[in-house]
Structure formats: C-alpha cells, structure tokens
Amino acid sequence: MSVIEIIIKYHEGLLGGLLVTLKLCAIIWTFGIVAGISLGYLGFRHKLWIGNILSSFSFLLSGVPVLVLLFWLHYPLQEILQININPFFTAAVALAIINILAVSDIVRDALVEFPNEYIIAGQVCGLKKRQIYLQIQFPIILRKIIPSLLTTQVSMLQLTLFASMISVEEIFKVAQRINASIYRPIEIYSALAIFFLLICLPLNGLAIWLKHNYTRNLSEK
Amino acid sequence: MLQIEKICKKFAGSPVLKNISLDIKPGTITCVIGPSGAGKTTLLRIIGMLELPESGRITIDDEKYDFPLKSIAGREPWPKTTIVFQQLFIWPHLTIRENILLPIGKNISSEKYKQFEKLVATFKMNSFLDRYPNQASLGQKQRAAIVRALMLNPKYLLLDEITASLDVQQATKILSHLSLIKEQGVGILMVAHDIDFALSIADKVIFMDKGVIIKEGKPYEFLMESENSRISKFIKDAFLGSPDIRIYTGVEEFQAYHLNLIKQLPAGSTAHIIGAVGDTWYTPMGEKYQEYVKLRIKKKIVWKMLMYEHGVEEAQLVKNNPELNIFHVLSRDIKNMANINIMSNGIMILQIFNPIPTIIEIKNPIIAKSYLNYYDDLLKSSKPFEVK
Numbered sequence: 001m002s003v004i005e006i007i008i009k010y011h012e013g014l015l016g017g018l019l020v021t022l023k024l025c026a027i028i029w030t031f032g033i034v035a036g037i038s039l040g041y042l043g044f045r046h047k048l049w050i051g052n053i054l055s056s057f058s059f060l061l062s063g064v065p066v067l068v069l070l071f072w073l074h075y076p077l078q079e080i081l082q083i084n085i086n087p088f089f090t091a092a093v094a095l096a097i098i099n100i101l102a103v104s105d106i107v108r109d110a111l112v113e114f115p116n117e118y119i120i121a122g123q124v125c126g127l128k129k130r131q132i133y134l135q136i137q138f139p140i141i142l143r144k145i146i147p148s149l150l151t152t153q154v155s156m157l158q159l160t161l162f163a164s165m166i167s168v169e170e171i172f173k174v175a176q177r178i179n180a181s182i183y184r185p186i187e188i189y190s191a192l193a194i195f196f197l198l199i200c201l202p203l204n205g206l207a208i209w210l211k212h213n214y215t216r217n218l219s220e221k
Numbered sequence: 222m223l224q225i226e227k228i229c230k231k232f233a234g235s236p237v238l239k240n241i242s243l244d245i246k247p248g249t250i251t252c253v254i255g256p257s258g259a260g261k262t263t264l265l266r267i268i269g270m271l272e273l274p275e276s277g278r279i280t281i282d283d284e285k286y287d288f289p290l291k292s293i294a295g296r297e298p299w300p301k302t303t304i305v306f307q308q309l310f311i312w313p314h315l316t317i318r319e320n321i322l323l324p325i326g327k328n329i330s331s332e333k334y335k336q337f338e339k340l341v342a343t344f345k346m347n348s349f350l351d352r353y354p355n356q357a358s359l360g361q362k363q364r365a366a367i368v369r370a371l372m373l374n375p376k377y378l379l380l381d382e383i384t385a386s387l388d389v390q391q392a393t394k395i396l397s398h399l400s401l402i403k404e405q406g407v408g409i410l411m412v413a414h415d416i417d418f419a420l421s422i423a424d425k426v427i428f429m430d431k432g433v434i435i436k437e438g439k440p441y442e443f444l445m446e447s448e449n450s451r452i453s454k455f456i457k458d459a460f461l462g463s464p465d466i467r468i469y470t471g472v473e474e475f476q477a478y479h480l481n482l483i484k485q486l487p488a489g490s491t492a493h494i495i496g497a498v499g500d501t502w503y504t505p506m507g508e509k510y511q512e513y514v515k516l517r518i519k520k521k522i523v524w525k526m527l528m529y530e531h532g533v534e535e536a537q538l539v540k541n542n543p544e545l546n547i548f549h550v551l552s553r554d555i556k557n558m559a560n561i562n563i564m565s566n567g568i569m570i571l572q573i574f575n576p577i578p579t580i581i582e583i584k585n586p587i588i589a590k591s592y593l594n595y596y597d598d599l600l601k602s603s604k605p606f607e608v609k
Contacts, residue, residue, distance in 0.1 A: 115310070117306065117308060117310040118310055118312055120271060120306075120310070121306070121310040121311075121312070122312075122324075123271075123297070123299055124269060124271070124299045124300065124302075124303045124304045124370075125299070125300055125303065125323075125324035125369065125370075125373060126299045126300030126303075126324060126373060127323075127324055135323060136312055136314075139314045140312070140313060140314050143314055214314075
C-alpha cells in the first residue's frame with residue numbers, strides 16, 4: 001500500500017487528527033501571542049513584580065521537560081484536585097503556558113534592549129509620545145520580534161505531537177493507530193514528516209526572510 | 222537668548238558640572254572644547270533638557286526653568302531647541318528620506334519640501350536618500366541626522382561632535398552650512414573634540430575641564446594661549462603630529478620659500494600680514510626681494526598688512542602701488558607677537574627673522590580662517606597707514 005493509498009483510505013481519520021492538531025494550535029497560538037505580548041509588556045513596565053515573576057516562571061519551566069509538564073498536569077494534578085479534564089484541554093493549557101512564557105520573554109527582551117536614544121531622537125525632533133510609540137518604537141520592536149515569534153510558533157506546532165501521549169486524538173495519534181492496524185511505518189511516518197515539512201518549512205523560511213529583510217541592526221557601531 | 226546660570230550636576234554623588242554659566246545668542250556659534258571627561262556632553266544634554274541639573278537656571282527666550290525640577294512635562298523645549306548626537310540614532314526601520322521627513326508630519330507644505338530638496342542638494346544626499354540606515358555609511362548617516370534637525374528650523378541647535386566621523390570635505394561642507402544657518406539667526410552650540418572645527422567657525426570658544434569652564438573667548442585667543450597650561454597643552458596635543466606643518470630655516474630656504482609661494486599664489490589674491498615690524502622682512506630676502514616685488518606687481522597680489530612699526534620700504538610700497546599695499550598701524554596697546562602671514566590658498570606662515578630666518582608653514586585652511594578673523598578684529602583698533 002503506497003502513501004497515497006493510505007491517505008485515501010484513511011483520509012477521514014487523518015483529517016480528524018489534522019483538525020484536532022489545528023484546533024490545538026489555534027488555542028496555543030492565540031493564547032500564547034495575546035497573553036504573551038501583554039505579559040511581556042507588563043513585565044517590562046513593572047519589572048519588580050510582574051517582570052521578575054515571569055522570569056522566575058520561565059527559568060523554572062526551562063528545567064521541566066514538556067512531556068513531564070504534560071503528564072503532571074494530566075495525571076497527578078487532576079488526581080490531587082479530584083477532577084477529570086479532557087486531555088485536549090490539558091494539552092492546550094500545558095502548551096499555551098509554555099508559549100505564553102516564550103512569547104513574553106521575546107517581547108520583554110525586545111523592549112529591554114530597545115535603544116532609548118531612538119526615543120530621545122524622537123523627543124528632540126518634537127514628536128509627541130504617541131507618535132514616538134506608534135511610528136518609532138512599535139514598528140522597530142515588531143520587526144525585531146516577528147521572526148522569533150514565528151519560529152516559536154512553529155516549535156509549538158511541533159510540540160503538539162506530545163499531546164498524543166495523553167491520548168489526544170491529534171494527527172500523530174491517528175498515524176500511530178493506522179500503523180498499528182496495517183503496520184506500514186515507513187509510508188505512514190514519511191507522510192507525517194512530509195505533512196509537517198509542508199507546514200513548518202514555509203513558516204521557518206518566512207521567519208528567516210523577515211529577519212533578513214525587515215530586522216534592522218539597532219546598534220550604531 | 223538661551224542662557225544657563227550656575228548649573229550644577231552630579232553623577233553618583235560626584236560633581237560633573239560645577240557652577241556653569243553661559244549664553245547662546247541667536248546668530249552665533251559657540252564651541253565647547255576640552256579633554257575627554259570634561260563634562261562637555263553632559264552640559265549639552267542639560268542645555269537640551271535631556272538631563273536635569275541639581276541646581277541653577279536655564280532660560281530659553283521667555284521660558285525659565287529653575288532647578289531642581291522634577292519634570293519638564295508640558296514645557297519641553299523641543300524642537301525649538303534640538304540636538305544632533307555623536308551617535309546619530311537614525312531610526313533603522315525608515316529610509317534616510319523617511320527619517321528626515323517623519324518629524325515634519327504627513328502634510329508637507331511645498332515650501333517645506335523645497336527646503337528639503339535644497340538641503341538634500343547641499344549635502345549631496347540624493348544617491349542614498351532611499352537607502353536604509355544599515356545600507357548607508359557613517360558619514361551619510363551623519364549628514365542625514367543634521368538635515369533632520371535643520372528641517373525643524375530650530376532656534377537653538379546643539380551639536381555633539383558631529384564631524385567626528387566625517388572626512389575633511391564633508392566636514393567643511395557642514396561647517397559652511399552652519400555658518401549660513403547662523404546668519405539666519407540660529408544659535409548654535411557645538412561640542413567638539415576636533416579643535417580645527419571649533420576654531421574655524423566659532424564666534425566664541427569655551428574650554429572646559431573637570432566640569433568647570435576654564436576659559437571663554439574668541440577662537441584665536443586659544444591658539445595664542447600661554448598662561449593656562451591646561452589649555453596650551455590641550456591645543457598642543459591636538460596639533461602634534463600634524464603632517465601639515467613644515468619648517469624652513471636659513472636665508473636660502475627663506476628666500477626660496479617666498480619666491481615659490483608668490484609663484485603659487487593665484488593672480489589678484491590677497492595676503493594678510495599681522496605683526497610686521499619695520500623693514501625686518503626685507504633684510505633676509507636680500508637680492509631676491511626685487512624679483513619678489515616684480516612678481517607680486519605682475520600678479521597683482523595685494524598685501525593687507527597690520528604693522529607695529531613701519532620703515533622706509535613700507536612707505537615706498539604704498540607710494541608706488543597704493544592699490545596693492547593696504548597697510549594699517551596696530552594700536553600700541555596690543556602686545557608684540559609673531560609675524561603671521563595668511564595666504565588666500567589656506568596657507569599660514571609664522572616668521573622669525575633673527576638670528577636665523579625661519580618660516581613655519583601651516584597648511585590648514587581652518588586655522589588660516591581663524592587667523593583671518595583675528596586680522597579683522599585687530600583691524601578695528603588699527604589706524605590706516607599714511608605716507609607723509
């Protein structure tokens with residue numbers, strides 16, 4: 001059975017898995033970007049409280065493997081709290097937390113590293129605060145963070161595979177099930193690899209292109 | 222007028238500016254020089270209100286700022302007072318053109334656009350106007366920063382070592398343009414490490430060291446400074462190793478130099494001479510003097526001379542060719558000093574006649590221009606030389 005034949009025969013299952021993966025991504029990306037940018041900004045403005053707490057969480061999380069976090073949220077935490085949450089939402093929460101912290105770190109670093117002299121140059125040219133923010137700070141920071149944000153989101157898409165470990169019926173889990181029934185690992189996993197390549201490579205390429213074309217050297221050296 | 226009075230500033234408890242007072246008058250160029258760490262840039266940032274001092278007062282026309290002051294919110298002096306920094310901070314996401322036009326706003330009047338085009342042409346910026354700052358050289362970015370400031374038509378322009386990264390040609394262009402802006406009534410304060418720059422166009426020079434103003438005066442006063450060792454050392458260090466200084470000694474070299482110089486000078490040009498004393502110059506020229514005079518008359522080279530004393534030869538020159546010999550007698554109050562000749566080709570020579578005739582040649586148009594200003598000042602207190 002060829003790759004095409006497998007895809008045709010199991011298209012319903014594969015599409016279902018793909019839909020779950022995309023739903024998961026939509027949640028992780030939306031929360032990650034919205035909450036991450038907000039927290040990153042708040043962490044910059046209120047370094048003492050929010051900034052330091054965020055840094056501590058990021059540091060703590062950097063020492064915990066994703067799979068361990070996922071399992072801990074799925075089994076021990078629910079056992080402690082005596083609750084039963086749908087594994088899809090557990091995975092969404094775990095990966096969203098990782099994404100939020102990653103995005104907030106990117107935003108906070110960009111804000112911290114932003115050269116104050118660009119703002120001063122705006123001030124002495126008579127620009128108002130709002131103009132400086134909208135026409136100088138925001139576009140420069142946006143150009144700086146977009147490539148990193150894109151690559152982070154691609155990594156998050158790849159991390160959704162871990163959701164299969166807590167029985168989320170996403171595309172990898174579906175592929176595993178199909179393989180268990182027909183045992184064609186080369187074709188199935190090759191198809192899966194091509195699927196990820198088709199999504200991830202253009203996004204990574206876009207990140208590189210944006211970085212090359214729109215991220216300017218902020219130093220004057 | 223922009224006036225600062227008794228300004229004091231500390232960084233981490235140690236004073237960096239101590240009781241600084243100075244004025245920037247509209248239509249003048251004030252240049253602050255001094256060694257690194259003298260407090261020049263801090264002073265500039267304070268005048269530009271980017272840093273607030275602990276005490277003192279800054280008056281910009283009718284607006285008074287008495288310090289200590291927590292904030293200047295709502296009373297910002299920009300862009301009436303604007304600054305061009307040593308590190309230029311051209312916004313990296315905009316092209317050079319956009320950098321210059323952003324502060325003007327979206328609705329640019331035709332008059333403003335003409336000003337933009339004129340400045341672009343003056344600074345030869347057309348070739349890189351649509352480049353991003355990371356595609357432009359340091360000198361190009363320097364010009365963009367200056368044009369960005371000029372487009373705002375500031376009343377007071379503060380410049381922080383703006384020629385540091387420019388070649389002589391570009392620096393000269395900027396200097397001449399600053400002179401034009403000055404004539405339009407803009408008060409300019411420049412912090413300069415480059416003394417040439419300060420001496421060439423400044424109306425007033427301020428020498429700072431360790432947060433204190435040591436001396437304030439006309440540019441040439443600094444070149445002649447001998448009383449304050451800190452200033453004279455600073456000036457000497459700045460000129461040390463200059464490839465533009467040559468010394469010629471002995472009668473033969475003296476004569477050959479002058480004959481060669483008169484041949485090189487363009488016809489109809491003028492030599493300004495300060496500090497002539499009687500017939501001292503003619504003696505070492507010896508038999509070559511007649512040859513020199515013939516050449517000078519043939520090329521119609523004018524001598525404008527300020528003399529301490531006059532001899533027979535001066536009287537003869539004025540009598541024979543009054544249009545080529547415009548002589549004045551210096552006031553007796555003026556201290557005797559070296560004989561200085563300033564040529565129209567930017568060469569300045571200092572001469573010693575005894576015991577060995579010696580010429581010190583300085584090829585530096587900027588210094589020559591500074592001494593021309595000195596000539597003009599001395600001329601005001603001199604009397605025309607009349608042949609009896």
